Amino acid sequence: MTEPRRAPLAGVRVLDLSRVLAGPFCAQNLADLGADVIKVERPGTGDDTRAWGPPYLRDEQGQDTSESAYYLSTNRNKRSIAIDLSTPEGAQAVRKIASQCDVLIENFKVGGLKQYGLDYESLKDDMPGLIYCSITGFGQDGPFASRPGYDFMIQGMGGLMSITGERDDQPGGGPQKAGVAVTDVITGLYASMAILGALHERNRSGKGQYIDLALLDCHVAMLANQTLNYMTSGVAPGRAGNAHQNVVPYQVFKTSDGHMIAAVGNDSQFRSFCKAIERPELATDERYVTNSKRIQNRDTLIPMLEEILASRTRDEWIAAFEPVGVPCGPIQTIDQVFDHPQVKARELWKEVPHPLGGVSPTTANPIRYSDTPIEYRRHAPTLGEHTDEILREFGLK
Known part of the structure; x- marks a missing residue:
């Protein structure tokens, strides 16, 4: 009898030092594909998005729990460990965990992890197979490298708001952001793709590498035909409301x-x-x-x-x-x-057991493999839920 095939990333271990959206969304994609993702969080507060509510997950009595819907949206299939990186003991523990991981994802400001000895330069010699992905607003170089970058401001700086919204000569005309943090989401997708490419290349070379991803870079790349409209014509496209720039009607x-x-x-x-x-x-x-x-x-x-x-x-x-x-x-x-009947047929609403809410809803991953389907193995973890388990696993307790 043929044994069932394992998940695409089964056996891959990811250390997730990121928070908010772009990094956690990338890590969730990898976790959905079967990777063991260890999410490192600050003791006491954890990922910033845990407090980005309401709405919060409700328990079986209808009362709010500590888990915001925002946090739940990007952290399923992970394990959480609460460690204080600012202490030598905490930084050393994370370094030991990193030494047994294939991928590290972080979105600290440029140079922010150097003080803890957890930047790529500090790790690469001892961990030559490590794939290290840094996500920042503007990248590791250039005049804006040290500045913080957030989705909303990048939508403005990157041109999206100049082409989104009703025309200026129409009622309600003017710049408009997208209704979801598209810059963070697309950066998370690019990060996922970059990591998968680096893992594949490592199968040939045996070597890891550094990935420098910027929200601004990903945002400009995302504009697709709109940037080429400008690059080929010399005319910057403007807002067209709900009409298409290149197709009528x-x-x-x-x-x-x-x-x-x-x-x-x-x-x-x-x-x-x-x-x-x-x-x-x-x-x-x-x-x-x-x-x-x-x-x-x-x-x-x-x-x-x-x-x-x-x-x-x-x-x-x-x-x-x-x-x-x-x-x-x-x-x-x-x-x-x-x-909608099509959305129901595709089962895009999923639920996983949750210790605080009984069950937690989650949006299905859109990837449909024929032989290694996505598994919803874990709820988005409570803060530090797996701390003791992970510390024992890595010989730290």
Whole structure:
């Protein structure tokens, strides 16, 4: 009988010295893939996000516990050890744990771990196989390297807020941040990818290496086509509200009872769209026959479409568009998202046992392996929950 295959990162041990979002999100990704992630926290307070509430996880009597929803979102499948790095004994204990780990993740300010002897230069000679990932606001060099960096300010500095929000000439126009900390999340994803690449390379060379990741760098890279719009044209894109800079019609439309999204991605879909709205002649109009021409003539096309789409309900239009292959959909609140039949079918709401709350909800990891599925082995740990266990494991107690 064939033995079941192990999780992709089974046998990999990760030391997580990070807090808040980008680093913990990266470490959670690795933990979901099977790595043993040891989260080091300050005694008494722990990760800053433990106090970022309400909301907090509620116990079986409906009372708030000490675990914030924010903290729970990025720390499942880990073990927590509470150690004071500022003491020689604490720093030495973490160094010993690091010596038996494959990966170390940290997001201290540049040079912040040197005073504890836990920076890469202090570890690399004794731990040549260690993959050491530093996450900072601006990277390890450059004129801003010593400055703190937070998601919100990077969204502004990195250009996202110049292209997000309603146009300046429209009511409510002006800069707008994204509704989730996208810079931290994308940095966590880049960090996960960088670590996986370094682990793969180590299989060939036998050597670890240092990874320097900056929120600003990841944010600029995330802008994708918008940066290339500028780099190829010399014109910086501006805010377009809920419209697309490079595709028309591809935006939010008001219907008679609410709003919907129509995402017409090519000329064939535009022909289907025009047939569905009972205006087939628009698809052969020289002004709109190709996407390039629709962009040039956006100001005449969109008002016509807005008037047409306002004549029926959202669901009537969705029912007309879906059978002919026009991408479209509603704008849902998060409670509606989890009530959606597709989200239910994909089981994106998970629950794991929790010592304080009975159970703790968690959003499913979107990775779907055929033979080594993601396992939800552990709840996000309570502060120092595994301290004694880990100290014994590493011969420190």
